[in-house]
Amino acid sequence: MKRRSIFLALVLLAWMTPARSQSGFAKLEGMWSDPPSTVVGSFCFFSCTDTGIEQLNKLLDDPANDSLPANELIGRAKVFEGAYIKGLLTQEALKHYPLDPLKDPGYTRCEPWGLARQMFAPHQLEIRQRGKDRVELLYGEWTARRTVYMDGRKIPAGTKPSRLGYSVGRWDGDTLVVETSGVAANIFGVAADATLHSAELRTVERFARSADGKTLMLTATLEDAATFRQPLVLKKIWGWAPDQKIAAYDSCELPAESKTGGKR
Secondary structure: HHHHHHHHHHHHHHHOOOOOOOOOOOOOEEEOOOOOOOOHHHHHOOOEHHHHHHHHHHHHHHHOOOOOOHHHHHHHHHHHHHHHHOEEHHHHHOOOOOEEEHHHHHHHHOOOOOOOOOOOOOOOEEEEEOOOEEEEEEEHHOOEEEEEEOOOOOOOOOOOOOOEEEEEEEEOOOOOEEEEEOOOOOOOOOHHHHHHHOOOEEEEEEEEOOOOOOOEEEEEEOOOOOOOOOOEEEEEEEEEOOOOOOOOOOEEEOOOOOOOOEOO
16 A cells, blocks of 8 residues: 555656756647646545645555555545535635535536636646737636736736636746636535635646656645635646547536526
């Protein structure tokens, strides 16, 4: 079992060591999709935390768990991580916790996700440079498209809240840093549907490529005084998938009892 833990540590070391290009920037451009089929890849398929990873490590290192499948240990670590996230929620946020997935407007009305959920969407993420002053993030889920302004501008005061907010970016060495605000309040779900959030949500995303070039790592800090007692830091992993393409999203089917019927 310790071999699993050692492998996990090696994966995390690659996570923390971004690849360098001749230009000094990480080569993030291209198509990314499902993470590698590793313990940490499975654990962080949607999102994960350092606390959850540490708990998973402890479970993997415990000889008493040697006969248990990795998926069961991942599930136990996720329960522990869920309790950790719940402990960060304010009293106001706890009023909406846990959210009922059957009331998710993405399910009941085929409404696309808001930023706090979209940034951790599974499957494809395509990153493209658009001229010298913009980066585009295109997600396979909902075919959601984000523009990140890289020209040094600040987020305009009085920005009208929108589903995905207003994003500005910069390079920190080889890491792409994206700051976003102006996100509409109470869009269903933060990461894995933990709770609602207010219009004061601010996020800082840091995208970096691993040293071997095979994975893209996101570390996202979410701040919202109405929702979190302290900033929530979530992570996610994608795998390099240059042969994949993002098709038009038509996977949302309304429940049979819906009066509107049909597909998005």
